[in-house]
Amino acid sequence: MARHPLRKAEPETVPVSAAEGRILAADARAAENAPPFTRSCVDGFAVIAQEVAGATEQLPVRLRVAGDVAMGAAAPAILESGTSLRVPTGGALPPQADGVVMIEDAQDDGGFVVIRDGEGVRDHVTLEGADVRAGDLLCERGTTLSPAAIGMLAAAGVAEISAYRAPRVAILVTGDELVPAGVPLGPGQIRDSNRAALCAALAAMGFAPRLYPRVPDDRAAFDAAFALALAENDAVVISGGSSVGERDYTPDVIDAAGPPGVIVHGIRAKPGRPAVLAAVGDKPVIGLPGNPVSALVVLEAIGKPILLRMFDITREPLTWRAELSEAIDVSTNLEHRIPVRLTSGPTGLRAQPLIGTSAHSHILGFADGLIVVPERVGHLAAGTQVDVVPFSATRR
Ligand code: AMP
Numbered sequence: 200m201a202r203h204p205l206r207k208a209e210p211e212t213v214p215v216s217a218a219e220g221r222i223l224a225a226d227a228r229a230a231e232n233a234p235p236f237t238r239s240c241v242d243g244f245a246v247i248a249q250e251v252a253g254a255t256e257q258l259p260v261r262l263r264v265a266g267d268v269a270m271g272a273a274a275p276a277i278l279e280s281g282t283s284l285r286v287p288t289g290g291a292l293p294p295q296a297d298g299v300v301m302i303e304d305a306q307d308d309g310g311f312v313v314i315r316d317g318e319g320v321r322d323h324v325t326l327e328g329a330d331v332r333a334g335d336l337l338c339e340r341g342t343t344l345s346p347a348a349i350g351m352l353a354a355a356g357v358a359e360i361s362a363y364r365a366p367r368v369a370i371l372v373t374g375d376e377l378v379p380a381g382v383p384l385g386p387g388q389i390r391d392s393n394r395a396a397l398c399a400a401l402a403a404m405g406f407a408p409r410l411y412p413r414v415p416d417d418r419a420a421f422d423a424a425f426a427l428a429l430a431e432n433d434a435v436v437i438s439g440g441s442s443v444g445e446r447d448y449t450p451d452v453i454d455a456a457g458p459p460g461v462i463v464h465g466i467r468a469k470p471g472r473p474a475v476l477a478a479v480g481d482k483p484v485i486g487l488p489g490n491p492v493s494a495l496v497v498l499e500a501i502g503k504p505i506l507l508r509m510f511d512i513t514r515e516p517l518t519w520r521a522e523l524s525e526a527i528d529v530s531t532n533l534e535h536r537i538p539v540r541l542t543s544g545p546t547g548l549r550a551q552p553l554i555g556t557s558a559h560s561h562i563l564g565f566a567d568g569l570i571v572v573p574e575r576v577g578h579l580a581a582g583t584q585v586d587v588v589p590f591s592a593t594r595r
């Protein structure tokens with residue numbers, strides 16, 4: 200799967216003001232210096248620092264106030280020796296002004312200003328480009344833009360960025376027993392919870408999920424539904440039917456649709472043993488087990504990294520270090536993913552394992568992330584430091 204070439208999301212131009220949560224398709228660099236001119240970062244009097252350096256209570260320095268700096272206007276061309284300029288926070292400074300005395304440390308004296316403390320006046324000057332310099336690399340391709348990153352780009356004069364268009368991901372839910380919420384349950388029927396959960400999880404990962412009508416456990420109907428989903432989307436996620444039962448058609452339907460078809464069927468991991476990883480042409484296809492916990496965990500842990508390759512994102516997610524609140528005992532013949540709930544304690548984060556079967560959606564409903572118990576480990580003692588991978592289906 201790692202080597203099979205997948206299609207890339209298309210780039211599009213997006214105004215920075217509308218780019219929150221978007222994934223950059225190209226590096227974003229500063230268009231201008233920020234700040235664009237040398238300015239005061241306090242309300243006060245612009246001075247030549249050296250002229251006030253020695254000012255004390257006993258030996259104050261008295262400077263003529265030669266004028267005012269207005270906001271949004273150019274600085275006066277020159278600051279003459281023996282003078283100062285009244286300047287507001289953010290006001291432009293003339294080249295000679297390398298210090299600003301805070302208004303609180305100065306006394307206005309009818310056209311003059313008296314300064315009794317000349318220390319630290321240079322700290323009140325922000326040099327042009329001190330924040331960001333034109334051409335600086337601000338955000339790399341593949342970055343998901345946060346509100347703060349948007350502020351940084353806007354401050355550096357960036358009006359538009361190139362972001363990936365969200366790839367369209369079809370969701371096909373299979374199973375004769377499934378009924379959506381709001382429709383009365385008949386005998387033997389259960390709620391289709393994956394439809395809503397997978398849609399929300401894919402959206403949280405940055406994709407454009409597209410829901411299709413439920414697919415009955417019927418080969419011909421499944422073939423037709425898959426062909427349509429594949430034709431209309433960049434990728435397909437299938438819930439259910441991935442196992443080896445008589446009516447588990449997922450692998451056959453994918454294989455029949457075109458090469459390379461199924462690349463992996465079955466993983467040595469729990470939950471998710473019957474997962475299917477596939478592609479038709481350059482479109483990834485992920486076959487998830489129908490059990491609600493398996494479906495979301497496999498999408499998160501195995502499907503997501505494959506789907507994110509369409510955004511050129513290959514980095515590992517950041518993890519949180521936490522102390523396990525109670526022991527975990529699982530079989531040693533598989534890799535296990537255990538949902539955990541995080542709380543903050545006096546010594547840092549604590550991870551409470553949420554144990555249950557793959558059919559119990561409530562264990563994921565309370566989870567903040569997943570921990571991995573590798574094959575052959577089986578036991579983790581209470582108090583063990585574990586790495587928690589944040590879970591998209593709860594919050595990024
Ligand atoms: P399957 O993977 O199709 O063999 O389904 C495995 C189990 O998950 C069965 O008990 C199904 O009833 C259940 N299941 C399948 N699809 C869903 C769904 N969309 N929502 C909730 N449970 C499901």
Ligand code: MG
Binds near residue numbers: 374
């Ligand atoms: Mg089924």
